[in-house]
Amino acid sequence: MSVQRTLHLGLMFWATGTHAAGWRHPDARADAAYDIRLIQEVSQAAERAKLDFVFLGDRLATDPALQHSNPAQISRLEPFTTAAAIAAATSHVGIVVTANPTYSDPYSIARLLASLDHLDGGRTAWNLVTGADAAAALNFGRDAHWDTGKRYDWAEETLRVVRALWDNAPGPDGRGGRPIHHRGTYFSVDGPLDVGAPPQGQVVLLSAGTSDRSRDLGAREADMVFAGPQPTLAARREFYADIKARAARYGRADQVTVLPGLTPVVAPTTEEAVARYDELNSLLVLAPEEEVGELVRAGGIGEGYRLSRTSASRLFGVDLRGCDLTAQVPAETLAAVSEEGRRRLAEITRLTRRTATGPHRITYGDLVYATPTQLSHTVVGDPYEVADMIQEWFEERLADGFNIYPSSVPGSVTDFVDLVVPELQRRGLFRKDYQGTTLREHLGLAVPPRRSA
Numbered sequence: 345m346s347v348q349r350t351l352h353l354g355l356m357f358w359a360t361g362t363h364a365a366g367w368r369h370p371d372a373r374a375d376a377a378y379d380i381r382l383i384q385e386v387s388q389a390a391e392r393a394k395l396d397f398v399f400l401g402d403r404l405a406t407d408p409a410l411q412h413s414n415p416a417q418i419s420r421l422e423p424f425t426t427a428a429a430i431a432a433a434t435s436h437v438g439i440v441v442t443a444n445p446t447y448s449d450p451y452s453i454a455r456l457l458a459s460l461d462h463l464d465g466g467r468t469a470w471n472l473v474t475g476a477d478a479a480a481a482l483n484f485g486r487d488a489h490w491d492t493g494k495r496y497d498w499a500e501e502t503l504r505v506v507r508a509l510w511d512n513a514p515g516p517d518g519r520g521g522r523p524i525h526h527r528g529t530y531f532s533v534d535g536p537l538d539v540g541a542p543p544q545g546q547v548v549l550l551s552a553g554t555s556d557r558s559r560d561l562g563a564r565e566a567d568m569v570f571a572g573p574q575p576t577l578a579a580r581r582e583f584y585a586d587i588k589a590r591a592a593r594y595g596r597a598d599q600v601t602v603l604p605g606l607t608p609v610v611a612p613t614t615e616e617a618v619a620r621y622d623e624l625n626s627l628l629v630l631a632p633e634e635e636v637g638e639l640v641r642a643g644g645i646g647e648g649y650r651l652s653r654t655s656a657s658r659l660f661g662v663d664l665r666g667c668d669l670t671a672q673v674p675a676e677t678l679a680a681v682s683e684e685g686r687r688r689l690a691e692i693t694r695l696t697r698r699t700a701t702g703p704h705r706i707t708y709g710d711l712v713y714a715t716p717t718q719l720s721h722t723v724v725g726d727p728y729e730v731a732d733m734i735q736e737w738f739e740e741r742l743a744d745g746f747n748i749y750p751s752s753v754p755g756s757v758t759d760f761v762d763l764v765v766p767e768l769q770r771r772g773l774f775r776k777d778y779q780g781t782t783l784r785e786h787l788g789l790a791v792p793p794r795r796s797a
Contacts, residue, residue, distance in 0.1 A: 349738075349744065350775070350788060351734070351738050351744070351745050351768065351773045351774050352396045352568075352601055352603060352744055352745030352746075352786075352787065353393075353395045353396060353745050353746055353748060353765075353768075353774065354390075354395055354396050354397040354398065354399050354438070354440070354603065354745075354746075354747045354748065355386070355387075355390045355395055355397070355398050355399060355747075355748050355750070355757065356399045356401065356605065356747050356748060356749045356750070357383070357386060357387075357398050357399060357400055357401075357753075358401070358416035358417070358420075358749070358750070358753070359373075359376035359377035359379075359382075359383070359416060359420060359753055360372060360373075360374065360376060360377065360415050360416045360752075360753065361416060361750055361751050361752035361753050361756065362414075362416065362607055362719050362720065362749040362750060362751060363607070363624050363751035363752060364414065364415060364628055364651070364716070365624050365625070365627035365628045365629070366415075366416070366624065366750075366751050366752035366753065366756075367415050367416075367752075368627040369623075369624065369627065369752040369755065371752065371754070371755040372752045372753060372755070373753070376753055377416075377419060377420040377421060378421065380426070380429045382753075382754065383426060383429065383430065384429060384430060384432075384433035384434075385754065386398075386753060386754050386757050387430045387433060387434050387437060387439075388433060388434060389754070389757055389758060389761050390437050390757070390761070391434045391435070391436055391437035392761065393760075393761040393765040394436075394765075394774070394775050394776065394777060394778055395437060395748075395765075396437070396438055396745070396783070396786045396787065397437060397438030397439065397440050397467075397469060397783060397786070398430060398437055398438070398439055398440065399440040399471070399747060400423035400426055400427055400430075400439070400440060400441050400442060401417075401423070401442050401471070402422070402423045402441075402442035402443075402444065402473075403417050403477060403480075404444060404447055404475065404477065404480040404483060404484070405477045405479035405480040405482075405483055406418055406419060407479065411629075414719065423441040423442050423443075424441055424443075424456050424460060427439045427441045427460055427464070427468070428460065428463055430464075431460070431463045431464035431465075431467070432463075434464075434467075435465070435781070436467070436778045436781055437467065438467045438468070438469055438548070438783035438786060439460070439464055439467050439468055439469070439783075440468075440469040440470075440471050440548075440550060441456075441457070441460065441468065441469070441470065441471065442470075442471040442473060443456065443457070443470055443471070443472070444473050444474065444475045444480075445472065445474065445498060445499045445502035445503070446474050446475045446480075446490065446495050446498060446499070447475065447480060447483075447484045448502075449502075449531070450501075450502045450505035450506050450509070450531060450533060451505075451509065451533055451535075451537070453470075453502065453506055454505070454506040454509040454510060454537055454539075455537060455538065455539050457470050457506070457542070457547045458510060458513065458537065458539040458540070458541070458542045458547070459539050461542035461543055461544055461547050462539070462540065462542070462543060465543060465781060465782070466542070466543035466544045466781065466782035466783065466784070467781075467782060467783045468542070468544070468547050468548070468783065469547060469548035469549070469550055469567075469568070469783055470547050470548070470549055470550065471550045471551075471552070471570075472499060472503065472549060472550065472551050472561075472566075473551075473552060473553075474492075474495035474496060474498075474499050474553075474558075475489070475495065477489070492555060492557060493557070496557040496558070496561065497529070497530075498530055499561070500561065500565075501528045501529060501530050501531060502530075502531070503549075503565060504526075504528070505524070505526050505528070505531055505533050507546060508524040508526060508535070508795075509524060509533070509535050509536070509537040510537070510541055510542055510545070510546055510547070511541070511546075511794045511795045511796070512524050512535060512536055512537070512794075512796065513536060513537040513539060513540055513541040513542075514536065514537070514539075514540050514541065515540060515541065516540055518540065521535070521536030521537065521538075522535070522536050522796065523535045523536050524536070541794070543782065544782055544783065544784050544791060545791040545792050545793075545794065546791075546792050548567045548568070548783050548784060548787065548789070549565060549566045549567050549568075550566055550567065550568045550569070550570060551565070551566040551568075551569055551570070552569065552570035552571075552572065553572070554572055554583070559586060559587060559590060560590060562587060562590075562600065563587050563588075563590030563591040563593075563594060563596070563600060564590070564591075564594045564596070566600060567599065567600065567601065567787060567789055568600070568601045568602075568603055568787070569587050569600055569601070569602050569603070570603055570604070570605065570747055571583050571584070571587075571602055571603065571604040571605070571743070572604075572605070573604075573605065573717070573718050573719060573720055573721060574604070574721075575687070576687075577742075580604065580737075580742045580743075581740075581741075581742055583602075584602050584741060584742050584743065585741075587600060587602050588600070588602070599789065601744045601745065601787060602743055602744050603743065603744060603745050603746055603747045604720070604721060604737075604742075604743050604746060604747070605719065605720030605721065605746070605747045605748075605749050606720055606721055606722075606723065606734070606746040606747070606748055606749060607718075607719070607720045607721070607722040607723070607748075607749040607750075607751055608722075608723050608724075608730045608748065608756070608759075608760050608764060609621045609624070609722065609723070609724040609725075609751055609756065610724075610725065610726065610727060610730050610756075610759045610760060610763050610764055611726065611759065611763075612726060612727075612763070613726050614697070614725050614726050614729065616726075617724050617725050617726060617729075618695075618696055618697060618724055620724075621695060621696065621724045622696070624751055624752065625709065625713040626709075628651060628713060629651075630651050630652050630653070630712070631650040631651050631652045631655075632652070633652050633653060633654045633665070650715075650716070651712065651713075651715060651716050652712070652715075653665050653666070653667060653712055655715050656711050656712045656714075656715045659682070659684060659685060659688070659715050660681045660682060660684075660685035660688070660711055661680070661681050661682030661685055662677055662680050662681055662685070664708060664711060664712065667708040668708060669707065669708050669709035669712060670707060670708075670709060671707060671708055672705040672706065672707055672708075673700075673705070673706050673707060673708055673710075673711065675700045675701055678700045678706065679700070688711075688714045688715075689706070691714060692706055692710045692711070692714050693706070695722060695723075695724045696710060696724070698710065719749060720747075720749045726763075727763040727764050727766075727767045728767060730760075730763075730764050730767075731764055731767040731768050731771065731773075734746065734764075734768065734773070735768075735771065735773055738773065748760055
């Protein structure tokens, strides 16, 4: 019997927005990462829209260079602390917290997650990441960041220990906890856990990554898999099909939800949406032209060129140095761009509706702003156009839903909640109310049976 697919939506909470200039938007707050009332209000908006979860990322290192690529990751509160405050202000929306096993021990992770699942009544999810930032090693007394193989070996043993601790944790009355006597390659953990078993039995598990190890871990163990930015339709289709095929081999074909990131820039009309997108880009601060060279990280989310005319010249294969960003680009210049430049020209047209010829022409600014790596797929339009894109990806099996990346906070959150969600509900694609109180219920997942150590 086939299972009825359900669209899932979550909100990625980055306090200054996922657009590099989101913190400079007139309605944004540069100090939003430390305003717990604002964080609670944004989470309440997500709950009002019946979203599945609010997602709290984390990063164990910082870098001033992020001011040009991903300012939201320069500084923010530790996620478990923030999650507890969100739990106190909401009653249904799921709460995803990031915990990196590379720099944590399994007993502490199990204890923190189980405690949070009790506080929020079964709404917790663990975003398991092994860490892509080499700088984190220097903050934890190590000489170097481990390679991918060791990080995933460590993470998989951590997951086995954490799940064993939960399965053998005390019951609600504090009785019945059993030791697990784990003796593995990296850990020796006796147990039992000093926190009662999570209300969800097992806290919902998320994973992300594009390597073969991360894909296999997600398909075999995770309840949700976050798909990173894919440059082409073919790449998006391949990732989704690969995760589902791997999950099927593990007997989990209907238990893994694949969620790409999506940045919607939405307004009541297309023209207004494009104007909002242009306004955000106009607030970007270009890097000094002499700062070129190697690719720069966007806070653990891919690599990209610096935002400058020189970088854009290298990417598009035409000389853009000294250009007026507001001026239109001659058609002959656009005809001479590189192969990658042509792909990005198509993206510029999709987002701005501007073309090489005609009444609305591509500008030099469009080329420069299209140079850095995008953190997620972006869609610009009115509520119907954004809903069309979401519906197409869902029905074409490119995604089971989306992790919404707000370009600025709180404005773009409100825009999506008030404009797009009602349209998705009108089409019968998204729930009008929660059918339960736990995240497992939102995702249609049963509580797994407890396994004795």
